[in-house]
Amino acid sequence: MEFQPRHPQPFTLEIATQLSVPEITGEIARLQNSLKHLYSTQTELEPFTSGSERDSDLASAYEENKVTM
Numbered sequence: 001m002e003f004q005p006r007h008p009q010p011f012t013l014e015i016a017t018q019l020s021v022p023e024i025t026g027e028i029a030r031l032q033n034s035l036k037h038l039y040s041t042q043t044e045l046e047p048f049t050s051g052s053e054r055d056s057d058l059a060s061a062y063e064e065n066k067v068t069m
Helices: 013-015 022-048 056-068
Strands: none
Touching: 022 056
């Protein structure tokens, strides 16, 4: 599955001002939902970022998520 952005990239303020109110509120809801899932994932990944349970792949994903958030 290939990622297809909903809006032209890079997304600019000019593009944002052309969106309708329902589009903007829909995007806000979508982004809030994405952040909710990222925070949940971070909670699950954190125990595997250090100590005897450390997993380098999971620790890397944890760090990537921090940058994204």
